[in-house]
Amino acid sequence: MTAAAPAGLTHEQIGALARAVSRAPSVHNSQPWQLLVRGTEVDLLERRDVELSRHDPRGRDRLLSCGAALTNLELAVRVLGRDCHVELHDDVVATVTIGRPRAASARDFALYRAIGRRRSHRHRFYHGRVPAAVHAALIAAGETTGVRVVAPGRLDRLAQLLGFATRVLREDRGYQRELDLWTAHTHGREAIGDGVPEDALSAEIPPAAGLVRRGTPVPDDVVLAERLAEENLLFLCTDGDTRADHLAAGAALQRVWLTATAKALVGSVLTQPLHLTGFRARLVSELALPGIPQAIFRFGYPAVPAAPSPRLPLGELFPDGPSGGLR
Ligand SMILES: Cc1cc2nc3c(=O)[nH]c(=O)nc-3n(C[C@H](O)[C@H](O)[C@H](O)COP(=O)(O)O)c2cc1C
Structure with a gap:
């Protein structure tokens, strides 16, 4: 049978x-x-x-x-x-x-x-150490074949590199025009359910916690290193740089993020500087990373709440057209 x-x-x-x-x-x-x-x-x-x-x-x-x-x-x-x-x-x-x-x-x-x-959660975190066991659980959630999750040493060098990236991105007009397009239509009648809401990128966001815009303050490297030391950072690195590596890194990032959320932590992700030419290679050599960095996850306990961002109607998920009126 x-x-x-x-x-x-x-x-x-x-x-x-x-x-x-x-x-x-x-x-x-x-x-x-x-x-x-x-x-x-x-x-x-x-x-x-x-x-x-x-x-x-x-x-x-x-x-x-x-x-x-x-x-x-x-x-x-x-x-x-x-x-x-x-x-x-x-x-x-x-x-x-x-x-x-x-x-x-x-x-x-x-x-x-x-x-x-x-x-x-692109805000500052509430002061307070994350217990070592929780930290280890986040790393374990992300690690899989070909994906390594590591906390960076040498925050002084990381601050120098992120400070450099902030200066470059602030002045990049084409980049800023594209970012404007993705933040412009998230409220009111223009809203269609995608893009980054303006208030998710407010001026109180600490340097290197969100997306660099024209008015983002250029951090002093020493101050930035102190700020980074108040946060918890994890780099998601892969052995290679293929489509499969990118997919695996994204899947791992989400497992780490959900594990953090389940443990009452909040966080945000940074990839913006990683797209600057030569930036990832500098990170690998300056921070002795074990692979190619695909994303940086910053996390801690929340000091303030963060609002949810919009989503497209569920029907748009289906290429055959709206699936039975899902919204
Ligand atoms: C691959 C990837 C790259 C991202 N890069 C950045 C980034 O550089 N800076 C940032 O502030 N947010 C970044 N984000 C977060 C997205 O902007 C965010 O997930 C999206 O706006 C939806 O909001 P939510 O995370 O609150 O649901 C990234 C997310 C992903 C998945």
């Missing part, structure tokens, strides 16, 4: 997967992903039409974003009580095959619940 094939997804279950994917972090909140549901297979597609030619000329952050969405998708499938098998591809980003019933672990539930609470 052969066992029955795994059941397809109900409309409600597809909605749960779509909501989880939609809440993933993405470069400039561009949400560069779509879902194609085919019975028990779900393709995660990369929206290559989302172009950030100044911030992300090679589409690296777009793939990191898809990697973060993949982590959310896998968690949502497991929390539905189904087995989940992921295959990475070059054309579609990944195919998630939904298998037979299987109880989700307590950890899956904890990370899934964190999906809706996670947000970019």
Whole structure:
């Protein structure tokens, strides 16, 4: 007797997967992903039409974003009580095959619940050390084959490099014009559900915690090193620099971020300086990093709350058109 094939997804279950994917972090909140549901297979597609030619000329952050969405998708499938098998591809980003019933672990539930609470927290943190065991749990959540997660030594050198990047990005008119486009339409009648809200980038944001704009103060290297020492930083590094590496780094970043959220921590991610020519190579040599840095995660306990950012309507996740009126 052969066992029955795994059941397809109900409309409600597809909605749960779509909501989880939609809440993933993405470069400039561009949400560069779509879902194609085919019975028990779900393709995660990369929206290559989302172009950030100044911030992300090679589409690296777009793939990191898809990697973060993949982590959310896998968690949502497991929390539905189904087995989940992921295959990475070059054309579609990944195919998630939904298998037979299987109880989700307590950890899956904890990370899934964190999906809706996670947000970019670009503010200063409340003073207070993060316990070593919590720090270690974040590192363990991100480390996987080909991905290393490390805290930087030599904050003086990091401050010098980030100070340099701030000066370059502030003066880069093309870069700033592109950033304006991604912050301009997030409020009022123009709002369509993507982009970075103006108040998520307020003037109180400490240097090297958000996105450098024309008016961002240029930090003094010594002051910046002191500020960095008040934060907790992790670098996500990969062995290589291929599409698969970018996807893996994004998936790892989201596991770290959700683990932090589940442990009452908040944080934000920085990739902006990593796109400057030669910057990653300088970081590797100055900080003796164990691989190519793909993202920097800063975290701590919150001193103030941070607002959630908008999302596109759920129907836009489906290339075939709105899926049964999902919003
Ligand atoms: C690959 C990637 C790169 C990002 N780079 C930056 C960055 O350099 N600076 C920043 O402030 N936020 C950065 N972010 C955070 C996004 O702007 C943020 O996830 C998005 O606006 C959605 O907001 P949320 O995280 O609150 O849901 C990045 C996110 C991802 C996934």
